Amino acid sequence: MSTGTAAVELRPATPDDAAAVADVWLRSFATALPTVVRPRTDGEVRAYFRDVVVPLRETWVADAGGPGVVGVMVLDGELLAQLYLDPGWRGRGIGDRFVAVAKERSPRGLTLWTFQVNTPAHRFYERHGFVAVERTDGSGNEEREPDVRYEWRP
Template identity: 75%
Template sequence: MTTSSPAPKITLRRAVPDDAVAAADVLLRSRAAALPTVAWPRSDDEVRGHFRNVVVPHRETWVAEASSGGGIVGVMVLAGDKVSQLYLLPDWRGHGIGDLFVALAKERSPGGLTLWTFQVNEPAHRFYERHGFVAVEHTDGSGNEEREPDVRYDWQP
């Protein structure tokens, strides 16, 4: 007889300073897996420093923490009505964590949301469209650090 263990409980909470490196590592691991063709302008250490010195202390940063000892498995950063970052560890995709983050973002900004994602990130397009976001602008990437073509999505209630 085979038994499966229950899915770990996920808790969303505001990030604290001690979460900065783990949150940055979620971003780094996620984008390495999902976006291997994108050239990143900052080193991993620069990203960790940015999270430690800017993102966690000065931005509305949320983390998803697994009760099973999995630690921080997702991160979302909000800037008013903008979802500026939403990343999950690759092994934690498809477990509803992104859905929880989007619901929280909509709750925090009930008048509407906007976000950018790269044009090559088709799974992100499907995810956001499933949550009611609509592509409203495509660019050649000249306005972002990565110089990667991107798309702006908006959600209106």
């Protein structure tokens, strides 16, 4: 079995992917953001991906074949709303490929939010040309966690 990124297909999500997408999100969030308190239960997260994200948002998956879905990206116009990778699949270029797709889909620019504690995400997005343009105290997000808004403009 190949674990290289060449074997990973980026494609639009289907309703059948919703459970796997939610599982990737849950594993990634728990690993990358262990100090951030989630306001939703695992079941609520799964229902949100099944009922809202996959059917109503532009949702992309990284499909590794045998292992299945190993990454998810959600676009909402110029907002890169979600980008999460299964922890075991980080550092393999999949996130880079997702950002390239996002830039192709939104060539005039993108914006995104990430938590201030997520310094690996800051480095990742800055490497891709995103610039921090706003910092908040977290009062505007469900987690009440200080965050950063990033923008990319071509």
